[in-house]
Amino acid sequence: MIKIKGLHKSFGELKVLKGIDCEISEKEVVCVIGPSGSGKSTFLRCINLLEDITDGEVYINDVKVNDPTTDINEIRKEVGMVFQQFNLFPHMNVLENITIAPVKIRNMHQVEAEDLAYQLLEKVGLRDKAHAYPEQLSGGQMQRVAIARALAMKPKVMLFDEPTSALDPEMVKEVLDVMKQLALEGMTMVVVTHEMGFAREMGDRVLFMDEGVLVEEGTPSEVFGQPKSPRTQDFLSKVL
Amino acid sequence: MVVIDFLDNIRFDMIWNYKELFIRGIWVTLSLTAVGYIGGVIFGLFLGIGKLSKKRWVYYPSKFYVDFFRGTPLLVQILLIHTALIPSIFGQSLGFFVSGATALMLNCAAYNAEIIRAGIQSIEKGQMEAARSLGMPRKEAMRYIVLPQAIRRMVPPLGNELIALLKDSSLVTVIAATDILYAGKVVAGAYQRFWEPYITAAILYLILTWIFTKLITYVEKRYSNSYIPSQRRRIFSFGRAS
Numbered sequence: 081m082i083k084i085k086g087l088h089k090s091f092g093e094l095k096v097l098k099g100i101d102c103e104i105s106e107k108e109v110v111c112v113i114g115p116s117g118s119g120k121s122t123f124l125r126c127i128n129l130l131e132d133i134t135d136g137e138v139y140i141n142d143v144k145v146n147d148p149t150t151d152i153n154e155i156r157k158e159v160g161m162v163f164q165q166f167n168l169f170p171h172m173n174v175l176e177n178i179t180i181a182p183v184k185i186r187n188m189h190q191v192e193a194e195d196l197a198y199q200l201l202e203k204v205g206l207r208d209k210a211h212a213y214p215e216q217l218s219g220g221q222m223q224r225v226a227i228a229r230a231l232a233m234k235p236k237v238m239l240f241d242e243p244t245s246a247l248d249p250e251m252v253k254e255v256l257d258v259m260k261q262l263a264l265e266g267m268t269m270v271v272v273t274h275e276m277g278f279a280r281e282m283g284d285r286v287l288f289m290d291e292g293v294l295v296e297e298g299t300p301s302e303v304f305g306q307p308k309s310p311r312t313q314d315f316l317s318k319v320l
Numbered sequence: 321m322v323v324i325d326f327l328d329n330i331r332f333d334m335i336w337n338y339k340e341l342f343i344r345g346i347w348v349t350l351s352l353t354a355v356g357y358i359g360g361v362i363f364g365l366f367l368g369i370g371k372l373s374k375k376r377w378v379y380y381p382s383k384f385y386v387d388f389f390r391g392t393p394l395l396v397q398i399l400l401i402h403t404a405l406i407p408s409i410f411g412q413s414l415g416f417f418v419s420g421a422t423a424l425m426l427n428c429a430a431y432n433a434e435i436i437r438a439g440i441q442s443i444e445k446g447q448m449e450a451a452r453s454l455g456m457p458r459k460e461a462m463r464y465i466v467l468p469q470a471i472r473r474m475v476p477p478l479g480n481e482l483i484a485l486l487k488d489s490s491l492v493t494v495i496a497a498t499d500i501l502y503a504g505k506v507v508a509g510a511y512q513r514f515w516e517p518y519i520t521a522a523i524l525y526l527i528l529t530w531i532f533t534k535l536i537t538y539v540e541k542r543y544s545n546s547y548i549p550s551q552r553r554r555i556f557s558f559g560r561a562s
């Protein structure tokens with residue numbers, strides 16, 4: 081469902097991604113791990129073209145994302161993204177945060193969108209917060225709303241960029257639980273994370289990225305159990 | 321000495337004789353300010369967004385416009401528009417109001433453009449990214465997500481512009497617009513006395529700026545830090561939802 085060929089990304093002189101090849105199939109949960117600054121976020125942001133691609137190709141369902149004739153907004157409707165900093169819209173309450181995109185972009189009826197929003201809030205356990213504003217929520221609650229907001233567009237893939245890194249430790253679990261549930265329901269997910277427990281338990285595949293290349297990939301037991309590359313071994317010894 | 325002399329001979333009766341002229345002046349000043357300001361905010365919004373554009377053919381004209389109108393005196397702009405621009409487009413003068421309001425609007429837009437650009441740029445990048453990641457085109461993301469937040473931050477500086485414009489509008493007297501200052505000038509000319517008419521004009525401007533300041537403070541309070549609607553409205557909407 082996602083196909084990436086020879087992906088290169090530079091910020092001016094700085095080469096961040098140096099040729100990434102990767103395929104992600106439907107319903108797969110892929111976790112991306114690696115040291116800070118290795119290019120994990122950039123990799124994720126190239127998939128929905130939040131960063132423009134310097135060289136290489138990204139396909140989603142056989143549509144080339146970085147083709148000038150592709151309407152990127154159509155692609156993004158199918159690709160949900162969850163950010164480290166939540167990025168909820170502070171001037172809207174929870175319900176409005178969730179309904180704005182379906183109503184304005186999918187031309188969904190307001191009533192229908194609110195029904196959907198309540199269903200999604202039920203799912204992330206925040207039905208009672210529908211009328212709260214982001215500033216009235218805890219970090220974990222905000223991130224769960226952000227997940228609901230992305231799901232409201234009924235995406236086929238979800239991209240998570242360190243969704244729990246900005247959270248207090250006691251709130252990490254509530255967000256991971258929502259993500260686990262989503263994975264069990266068969267959502268295709270690409271998750272950049274430092275939560276090795278989550279990667280081990282939920283990942284169908286783990287990618288280890290270092291200095292802009294995919295150094296190693298495999299099932300969680302392969303990567304965590306018998307890492308082949310010394311760089312992976314070194315990284316894992318520091319974080320586990 | 322001068323002041324005592326003035327107080328001895330104070331003659332506000334002559335102001336009273338010309339009260340209609342002053343009342344008309346207030347009206348003209350307010351209308352010029354209102355038209356210039358509202359036009360200036362709307363046009364300024366487009367210019368401000370233009371200055372954020374990555375497209376050169378949008379960015380450079382916006383930048384040039386803003387630089388020109390901020391870099392030249394308003395008085396010169398008023399004369400250019402009244403005596404050169406409008407007659408050469410329409411073949412004749414359209415009167416002081418059209419020229420004056422146009423000049424104030426074009427000038428105000430340039431200053432507002434900078435405020436609006438800065439306001440938009442002050443919104444965290446993540447807001448635009450979140451909106452775009454949901455599939456919103458840039459325009460919609462701007463309209464529904466970024467601008468509503470940016471406008472709150474623009475309220476105080478835009479308020480200052482309103483006050484500045486009200487005072488600057490007195491420059492249209494040079495094209496014989498019948499505003500407050502013009503009334504003062506007429507009285508001064510008629511009686512060859514200068515204290516009373518200009519003090520009256522000054523006081524009238526002072527009262528107007530005072531009223532405007534109050535108004536702006538009220539708007540600023542309404543759009544203060546928190547996005548949560550006032551307690552009363554919240555109870556109402558909770559009531560409706562349940």
Ligand SMILES: Nc1ncnc2c1ncn2[C@@H]1O[C@H](COP(=O)(O)OP(=O)(O)OP(=O)(O)O)[C@@H](O)[C@H]1O
Pocket residue numbers: 091094096114115116117118119120121122123
């Ligand atoms: N917009 C940008 N302009 C310039 N350099 C950037 C930009 N975004 C990222 N970089 C650089 O690219 C490199 C990779 O950044 P990236 O955010 O992808 O790393 P990461 O693996 O996500 O790290 P972390 O775990 O800290 O989030 C870093 O050196 C970073 O400074």
Ligand SMILES: [Mg+2]
Pocket residue numbers: 120121122241242
């Ligand atoms: Mg990152």
